[in-house]
Amino acid sequence: xxxxxxxxxxxxxxxxxxxxxxxxxxxxxxxxxxxxxxxxxxxxxxxxxxxxxxxxxxxxxxxxxxxxxxxxxxxxxxxxxxxxxxxxxxxxxxxxxxxxxxxxxxxxxxxxxxxxxxxxxxxxxxxx
Numbered sequence: 001x002x003x004x005x006x007x008x009x010x011x012x013x014x015x016x017x018x019x020x021x022x023x024x025x026x027x028x029x030x031x032x033x034x035x036x037x038x039x040x041x042x043x044x045x046x047x048x049x050x051x052x053x054x055x056x057x058x059x060x061x062x063x064x065x066x067x068x069x070x071x072x073x074x075x076x077x078x079x080x081x082x083x084x085x086x087x088x089x090x091x092x093x094x095x096x097x098x099x100x101x102x103x104x105x106x107x108x109x110x111x112x113x114x115x116x117x118x119x120x121x122x123x124x125x126x127x128x
Contacts, residue, residue: 001033003114006053008038018089024096025049025082026106035096035115037085045069046082046100069102081106087122094119097127 009016022039025046038049047063047070054061054072061072072079082100087093094115099105108126115124 001031003033003035003118005115005118006034006036008036008042008049008052012039012042019087021084021086023049023082023100024085024106025053025100025103026080027053028078028080030076033114035118046102049082050079050103079103092122093125094122095125095127 009020009022013020016039020039022037022041023043023046024035024037027034027036027050034053036049036053038052043049043052045068047068050070050072051061051063054070054074054077059072059074059077061070061074063070081104082102083096083106084098086095096106096108096111096115108128112124112126115126116122
């Protein structure tokens with residue numbers, strides 16, 4: 001299954017800083033896996049990332065009453081979890097860690113290898 005990394009940094013910053021960090025969610029469809037990242041300045045909650053990504057794919061969902069969780073109702077798609085990320089373009093190190101209060105911890109099994117394949121030239125560190 002192919003892993004695609006979606007980084008909303010370019011959309012948020014005119015010129016993304018070489019060192020940046022934020023939140024991410026891990027999403028699985030019937031035929032692909034996604035890591036969707038947003039800089040910390042762009043998304044207060046992991047749910048904001050989910051809404052942006054799924055809306056762009058024409059998939060409907062809705063927020064809970066606190067607006068900190070976005071649920072999708074489309075079969076074939078699932079949010080596996082989330083966490084935080086840091087990227088240092090100068091050293092080429094990309095780090096994933098933590099968890100999402102809304103979606104739980106991401107599935108780290110084999111993620112380092114899949115991320116390094118999807119992000120050539122980067123060393124990926126997945127912290128427990």
